[in-house]
Amino acid sequence: MMDYDIAIIGLGPAGATLARLLNPNLKVIAFDKKQQTGEQGFQKPCGGLLATDSQRSFVRFNLNLPTSVLANPQIFSVKTFDLQTQIIRNYQRTYVNINRHQFDLWLKTLIPQTVDVRHDTLCKQMIKQDDGYQITFVENGIEQQVSARFVVGADGANSMIRRNLYPDHQIRKYLSIQQWFEDCHPVPFYSCIFDRAVTDCYSWSISKDGYFIIGGAFEMKNANQRFEQLKEKLIPYAFTFNKVLKTEKCVVLCPSKFSDFRCGKDNLFLIGEAAGFISASSLEGISYALDSAEILSKIFNANDATPNKTYHTRTLKLRIKLFSKMVKAAILTSPLLRKWIMKSKISHISVENQFGRQ
Numbered sequence: 001m002m003d004y005d006i007a008i009i010g011l012g013p014a015g016a017t018l019a020r021l022l023n024p025n026l027k028v029i030a031f032d033k034k035q036q037t038g039e040q041g042f043q044k045p046c047g048g049l050l051a052t053d054s055q056r057s058f059v060r061f062n063l064n065l066p067t068s069v070l071a072n073p074q075i076f077s078v079k080t081f082d083l084q085t086q087i088i089r090n091y092q093r094t095y096v097n098i099n100r101h102q103f104d105l106w107l108k109t110l111i112p113q114t115v116d117v118r119h120d121t122l123c124k125q126m127i128k129q130d131d132g133y134q135i136t137f138v139e140n141g142i143e144q145q146v147s148a149r150f151v152v153g154a155d156g157a158n159s160m161i162r163r164n165l166y167p168d169h170q171i172r173k174y175l176s177i178q179q180w181f182e183d184c185h186p187v188p189f190y191s192c193i194f195d196r197a198v199t200d201c202y203s204w205s206i207s208k209d210g211y212f213i214i215g216g217a218f219e220m221k222n223a224n225q226r227f228e229q230l231k232e233k234l235i236p237y238a239f240t241f242n243k244v245l246k247t248e249k250c251v252v253l254c255p256s257k258f259s260d261f262r263c264g265k266d267n268l269f270l271i272g273e274a275a276g277f278i279s280a281s282s283l284e285g286i287s288y289a290l291d292s293a294e295i296l297s298k299i300f301n302a303n304d305a306t307p308n309k310t311y312h313t314r315t316l317k318l319r320i321k322l323f324s325k326m327v328k329a330a331i332l333t334s335p336l337l338r339k340w341i342m343k344s345k346i347s348h349i350s351v352e353n354q355f356g357r358q
């Protein structure tokens with residue numbers, strides 16, 4: 001006899017959504033290393049922009065966002081900088097600017113009481129047993145074990161479950177660095193920055209609740225140096241950096257081939273970024289976390305006889321969509337193609353001379 005039907009490791013957008021949508025008849029335990037109250041403990045470094053696909057998921061879920069998770073201000077465009085050609089363009093976007101930590105905590109409050117949620121708890125190990133898995137976790141400093149028939153890795157970019165399942169598979173990853181400053185810009189803005197000399201991925205800035213956040217995804221080696229180079233290069237473009245208030249770093253996955261998407265096997269499942277479900281072109285991942293959780297919840301709720309096979313089949317559309325983002329990334333990060341697109345001024349909206357060079 002297993003203690004639980006399903007164990008969910010990680011309650012970010014993917015895990016919290018799955019835990020919320022599961023049938024109450026299922027015996028579910030969910031672990032998350034975040035604390036549920038206060039500002040201490042693990043917080044996911046993130047731009048905190050909800051793209052239209054995420055907004056669409058909330059429509060399907062019949063959920064409204066409480067204003068307590070919204071950040072100030074809401075911004076309707078992204079200034080795109082190509083530092084090599086010095087072209088700046090302004091594209092309309094409909095992101096919702098959120099406080100990512102408050103968003104994650106809110107999603108966790110929606111999990112029904114039928115789920116046994118362990119906050120501030122770290123899963124350390126998972127071992128296969130005859131008819132399920134034994135999970136070792138540390139809660140309040142005490143190491144404990146439970147067993148479950150199905151285990152879901154919703155544990156993000158550094159997923160223990162993914163590493164366990166596919167020890168030899170390497171997926172492209174970057175070190176993402178974000179620094180927070182007091183926002184001194186006359187008009188808060190978002191930006192997207194391309195510069196091959198700094199990274200073959202991309203960098204960004206976001207204004208949020210009086211803070212100015214500058215970030216980028218860099219090759220692991222020399223990441224810090226490249227980040228400093230980026231900031232220096234942005235000063236002539238009227239970016240202002242004063243005292244650093246906070247520096248955040250984490251691994252971000254950037255799938256580069258179709259086989260980078262991994263759904264799981266042997267009654268182990270991967271959802272969200274743990275599965276590699278993140279856009280290679282924008283590093284937007286919240287919508288895919290929500291979508292994959294929704295797909296898996298329906299499979300568990302239907303008591304599917306071959307859940308791994310069905311999950312693999314039903315995520316095909318999502319994986320194809322993510323594959324198209326790899327193609328988009330290849331175009332956007334190609335200096336020649338990007339120059340051509342930006343020069344064409346397609347979709348560009350001009351702004352009154354705010355950045356001297358525009």
Ligand SMILES: Cc1cc2nc3c(=O)[nH]c(=O)nc-3n(C[C@H](O)[C@H](O)[C@H](O)COP(=O)(O)OP(=O)(O)OC[C@H]3O[C@@H](n4cnc5c(N)ncnc54)[C@H](O)[C@@H]3O)c2cc1C
Pocket residue numbers: 009010011012013014015031032033034042044045046047048049050051121122123124154155156157160176177178215250251252271272273274277278283284285286287289
């Ligand atoms: C710098 C940066 C900026 C980004 N900006 C955006 C953006 O603006 N918009 C967007 O849509 N996406 C963005 N993304 C991507 C997005 O953050 C992820 O794709 C998304 O968070 C994935 O959700 P998830 O639930 O799969 O994983 P996560 O959000 O990473 O959640 C995993 C959770 O698992 C828990 N956990 C992990 N390991 C364990 C363990 N061993 N035991 C217990 N708990 C564990 C942690 O508490 C964590 O909260 C950004 C990513 C980065 C790095």
